Amino acid sequence: MKHHKIIEHITNWLKNYLQTNGLNGFVLGISGGIDSALVSTLCAKTGFPVYCLEMPIHQEKNQDNRAVAHINWLKKNFQTVKSSRIDLTSTFEEMKTVLPHHQNREKEDLSLANTRARLRMTTLYYLAGLEGLVVAGTGNKIEDFGIGFYTKYGDGGVDINPTADLTKSQVYELADHLEIIPEIIKAKPTDGLFGDDRSDEEQIGATYPELEWAMQVYEEGKTETDFEGRKLEVFLLYKRRHEINQHKWKPIPVCEIPKKLL
Numbered sequence: 001m002k003h004h005k006i007i008e009h010i011t012n013w014l015k016n017y018l019q020t021n022g023l024n025g026f027v028l029g030i031s032g033g034i035d036s037a038l039v040s041t042l043c044a045k046t047g048f049p050v051y052c053l054e055m056p057i058h059q060e061k062n063q064d065n066r067a068v069a070h071i072n073w074l075k076k077n078f079q080t081v082k083s084s085r086i087d088l089t090s091t092f093e094e095m096k097t098v099l100p101h102h103q104n105r106e107k108e109d110l111s112l113a114n115t116r117a118r119l120r121m122t123t124l125y126y127l128a129g130l131e132g133l134v135v136a137g138t139g140n141k142i143e144d145f146g147i148g149f150y151t152k153y154g155d156g157g158v159d160i161n162p163t164a165d166l167t168k169s170q171v172y173e174l175a176d177h178l179e180i181i182p183e184i185i186k187a188k189p190t191d192g193l194f195g196d197d198r199s200d201e202e203q204i205g206a207t208y209p210e211l212e213w214a215m216q217v218y219e220e221g222k223t224e225t226d227f228e229g230r231k232l233e234v235f236l237l238y239k240r241r242h243e244i245n246q247h248k249w250k251p252i253p254v255c256e257i258p259k260k261l262l
Contacts, residue, residue: 117154148245
């Protein structure tokens with residue numbers, strides 16, 4: 001992997017997008033995770049303004065601390081970085097008071113978790129509109145096009161995504177090459193949407209290296225008959241999530257009206 005060349009390619013792509021569209025800089029949420037750390041660093045390397053937002057909603061303390069540490073690291077290394085902390089906890093709690101409850105607590109908890117992501121998306125676009133900024137996404141290839149592990153119109157609601165063609169392993173490689181702070185690189189991946197420190201692996205049921213393998217063999221046309229044991233388990237997990245979540249990355253279906261009816 002040609003780390004320097006990839007970083008240069010992404011940075012130039014980001015610059016070109018801003019210049020082509022007459023925008024002033026980038027805005028993105030900083031979660032304390034590896035993906036937002038890498039994307040914010042790549043944005044900062046363009047030399048354009050980068051607005052980093054902390055948007056806690058009952059955030060687990062370690063995630064919060066890592067987000068602050070990364071923003072401080074960015075500001076130390078790049079003069080164009082500024083930040084704000086917008087605590088959305090009270091907004092989220094107020095919204096819950098007017099939402100109907102559901103008898104299935106698990107479904108309700110998941111829907112509320114996605115609501116957190118959508119509140120953050122709304123906040124990002126508010127500030128983007130005020131300052132003529134582009135909302136930068138932080139997803140990677142496995143999450144965005146493999147298993148759809150993101151919230152539609154939440155963290156998936158962005159203008160551009162500079163790292164969506166990188167696997168999670170490649171994200172880690174670039175982050176290490178850019179010398180992003182060790183506590184972020186070492187932290188277990190988590191979406192932080194449940195107010196605790198549960199990991200992505202615990203939610204998904206597989207590690208990112210396992211999912212990268214499954215994505216590769218799935219795209220090669222392999223089927224469940226080619227595997228057994230743990231490999232079969234991971235392959236089926238990937239296949240199911242990939243198939244049921246395609247609505248997240250496919251264009252919105254449009255009902256086309258026959259011309260004879262118009």
